[in-house]
Amino acid sequence: xxxxxxxxxxxxxAPKDEVAKNAQLLIRAGYIHxxxxxxxxxxxxxxxxxxxxxxxxxxxxxxxxGQEIFMSSLQRKELWEVTDRWDDAKVDNWFKTNLNAxxxxxxxxxxxxxxxxxxxxxxxxxxxxxxxxxxxxPFSVYQFQTKFRNELRAKSGIMRARxxxxxxxxxxxxxxxxxxxxxxxxxQAYIKIFERVGLGEQTYVTYASGGSFSEFSHEFQTITDAGxxxxxxxxxxxxxxxxxxxxxxxxxxxxxxxxxxxHTAVEVGNIFSLGxxxxxxxxxxxxxxxxxKKPAVMGSYGIGPGRVMGTIVEVLADEKGLVWPKSIAPxxxxxxxxxxxxxxxxxxxxxxxxxxxxxxxxxxxxxxxxKLADSELLGMPTRVVISPKTLERQSVEVTDRATGETExxxxxxxxxxx
Amino acid sequence: xxxxxxxxxxxxxAPKDEVAKNAQLLIRAGYIHxxxxxxxxxxxxxxxxxxxxxxxxxxxxxxxxGQEIFMSSLQRKELWEVTDRWDDAKVDNWFKTNLNAxxxxxxxxxxxxxxxxxxxxxxxxxxxxxxxxxxxxPFSVYQFQTKFRNELRAKSGIMRARxxxxxxxxxxxxxxxxxxxxxxxxxQAYIKIFERVGLGEQTYVTYASGGSFSEFSHEFQTITDAGxxxxxxxxxxxxxxxxxxxxxxxxxxxxxxxxxxxHTAVEVGNIFSLGxxxxxxxxxxxxxxxxxKKPAVMGSYGIGPGRVMGTIVEVLADEKGLVWPKSIAPxxxxxxxxxxxxxxxxxxxxxxxxxxxxxxxxxxxxxxxxKLADSELLGMPTRVVISPKTLERQSVEVTDRATGETExxxxxxxxxxx
Numbered sequence: 001x002x003x004x005x006x007x008x009x010x011x012x013x014a015p016k017d018e019v020a021k022n023a024q025l026l027i028r029a030g031y032i033h034x035x036x037x038x039x040x041x042x043x044x045x046x047x048x049x050x051x052x053x054x055x056x057x058x059x060x061x062x063x064x065x066g067q068e069i070f071m072s073s074l075q076r077k078e079l080w081e082v083t084d085r086w087d088d089a090k091v092d093n094w095f096k097t098n099l100n101a102x103x104x105x106x107x108x109x110x111x112x113x114x115x116x117x118x119x120x121x122x123x124x125x126x127x128x129x130x131x132x133x134x135x136x137x138p139f140s141v142y143q144f145q146t147k148f149r150n151e152l153r154a155k156s157g158i159m160r161a162r163x164x165x166x167x168x169x170x171x172x173x174x175x176x177x178x179x180x181x182x183x184x185x186x187x188q189a190y191i192k193i194f195e196r197v198g199l200g201e202q203t204y205v206t207y208a209s210g211g212s213f214s215e216f217s218h219e220f221q222t223i224t225d226a227g228x229x230x231x232x233x234x235x236x237x238x239x240x241x242x243x244x245x246x247x248x249x250x251x252x253x254x255x256x257x258x259x260x261x262x263h264t265a266v267e268v269g270n271i272f273s274l275g276x277x278x279x280x281x282x283x284x285x286x287x288x289x290x291x292x293k294k295p296a297v298m299g300s301y302g303i304g305p306g307r308v309m310g311t312i313v314e315v316l317a318d319e320k321g322l323v324w325p326k327s328i329a330p331x332x333x334x335x336x337x338x339x340x341x342x343x344x345x346x347x348x349x350x351x352x353x354x355x356x357x358x359x360x361x362x363x364x365x366x367x368x369x370x371k372l373a374d375s376e377l378l379g380m381p382t383r384v385v386i387s388p389k390t391l392e393r394q395s396v397e398v399t400d401r402a403t404g405e406t407e408x409x410x411x412x413x414x415x416x417x418x
Numbered sequence: 419x420x421x422x423x424x425x426x427x428x429x430x431x432a433p434k435d436e437v438a439k440n441a442q443l444l445i446r447a448g449y450i451h452x453x454x455x456x457x458x459x460x461x462x463x464x465x466x467x468x469x470x471x472x473x474x475x476x477x478x479x480x481x482x483x484g485q486e487i488f489m490s491s492l493q494r495k496e497l498w499e500v501t502d503r504w505d506d507a508k509v510d511n512w513f514k515t516n517l518n519a520x521x522x523x524x525x526x527x528x529x530x531x532x533x534x535x536x537x538x539x540x541x542x543x544x545x546x547x548x549x550x551x552x553x554x555x556p557f558s559v560y561q562f563q564t565k566f567r568n569e570l571r572a573k574s575g576i577m578r579a580r581x582x583x584x585x586x587x588x589x590x591x592x593x594x595x596x597x598x599x600x601x602x603x604x605x606q607a608y609i610k611i612f613e614r615v616g617l618g619e620q621t622y623v624t625y626a627s628g629g630s631f632s633e634f635s636h637e638f639q640t641i642t643d644a645g646x647x648x649x650x651x652x653x654x655x656x657x658x659x660x661x662x663x664x665x666x667x668x669x670x671x672x673x674x675x676x677x678x679x680x681h682t683a684v685e686v687g688n689i690f691s692l693g694x695x696x697x698x699x700x701x702x703x704x705x706x707x708x709x710x711k712k713p714a715v716m717g718s719y720g721i722g723p724g725r726v727m728g729t730i731v732e733v734l735a736d737e738k739g740l741v742w743p744k745s746i747a748p749x750x751x752x753x754x755x756x757x758x759x760x761x762x763x764x765x766x767x768x769x770x771x772x773x774x775x776x777x778x779x780x781x782x783x784x785x786x787x788x789k790l791a792d793s794e795l796l797g798m799p800t801r802v803v804i805s806p807k808t809l810e811r812q813s814v815e816v817t818d819r820a821t822g823e824t825e826x827x828x829x830x831x832x833x834x835x836x
Binding site: 006007008011035036039040041042043044047050067068069071072074075076095096097098099113115122126127129130131136141146148150162163 | 423424425426427429448451453454457458459460461462465468483485486487488489490491492493494513514515516517531533540544545547548549554557559564566568580581
């Protein structure tokens, strides 16, 4: 894409009320726009990155057999009363609304609806019609959907928003063994996802409380000062334990090690065995091999692509701006023309497009200082500068955004280098 | 995909409270689930079709230079008060909610928010930071986003939902000439979209009232008894006129023809010149070539992919079930194995996958009657039956879902035939 066509512009300052580093940088770079506290719009560059994260998650969910669906945000009060999750005293972050609030006519004025903060209830309820026999199990469904959470505080940018995209997968199995089998597959898929988006090194499978149906659940915690959690890392087995667990047992859950390192971290994903809590309450039953009626065993598995994106900014960005791993960068290459090289630069841009390179072309009529500073703020993995000086040597200057390493590359060898 | 793995099942009857043909068939075929009146979930087959419609629209919006973004559903009351669209007496289909409804702590209890029914206000407001000069214009932005409309009645299935996906594009130009230029491009893009999704023949560019800033706007109306509108068709110039216009002037807007045919139709898209209504109210100004401050000239362009999907069902489905055009079918081919042909059928399935054919493989252990009836209900464009009888002749039976035409095709020639 030609940058002169892009409607967004960089800015020197983030809004004064924005305290999170991720949102400050993303706003300055024109990736997102702050609509209000905890509510952000994704602009072209930001949406490209968000969609690449979504694409990676989708591939890994499909690889473990997940079937993609799309539920609704509007939720029936009745369903959530069954599991005792409607009352604001029990769940304090509901956004609620009213059906036909303004229509006096049909007697439905004031009927309360919720805006989904999660989807166990409607999904379990919906599946009742499709599950009757053990032969229908196991399977899993997932969606990418907007969740609404009426958070008291929203000071972490896109890492904790009041309206945000979430991938939530739900698994349904006939018994614990079958459930554990899928749960382990999902755990491996999550590990792959965080590796693929560039957070593998900083992200730890973390033991957390399991609720009534299993000893542990697992969080995926990424170490960053911007996190709101504390985890305890075992240097011996590379496992982590969250605060709740460590308060009960002060040793490593994996190896019993006693020397644990305390870190601040953000929960970028979690997987949880739900047991039969929802299937019993909402009647998701099947008939087993011996003609006995049983509730399905469930699990839930969440990742917020926006939170992942914000975390990547917190972990990888530097004082000059954003730094994207190639797998999720809006564009792989930022081609920057300096000085009077219009025609040659355009030809190079076209040849990169022809070679299927995802390239943002800064063809703007601006100073070298502005263009290079913007390029660092925008953070594409590879910058290619073309200028009269580089052309003297039939070359371009290729810079790695993460390391800052620069080399002159002959025009003829650029495609191979990229 | 193997149908034995698909968690959805067909059903004989739609829910009793569902009166729309599109929703009845889509529910029976397991494409959608009714969450409540006017609110539907999309299941794997339905989501595949919805996403194909989205993909076609996205391609055509990109082709006219649209830049994709993603705004928020939660909306600030203040923005909508500026244009006098907050008051329920002015806009009666708002869903509204409250920030921190349950949080007593921060004094914000009860602060009202809206759930976007459209996005002119927040988009215009956001763009103020990016537009300053005539050099920044023209451009256009679009999104695929969930809209919430608190409709009094919701009896048309996914053709009129209370929560639904919408593609809304907004254009920004420096003057009327530049605006008209884009408006015409968008009109042509819309014509292409309806052709590509299979509604070209039944869909008419329809003259509608233009509001304060232009004589006409344009609706795209598809002729179907399931529609809620009446249009008047000119057989001479293939234009249509909506009821509002025809009440003012009873002749064809295009050629002055007086013999117009009355039809029931559904509005599947619309394009509208907004003039400077929103840019003046929300201060989207630019400085022109003569250093004069002027408001941007805007247009808005909407299509609801779910409504398009419902309309296609209304127009193309028959008494046996759904009938999808190939461009938007969940799968191009429905491979159905009858009788004891498991191994050969699996090999054929694999060879179709290897040939990049999108294929749903009915490998279920069910009767021929059930499998063939399900295949007609699901509506893939091409059905391939493999059975001991067809294999006697080293062939499969290929049936076109729309025409019912059937022929025996040798296994060796199937890929070429598809």
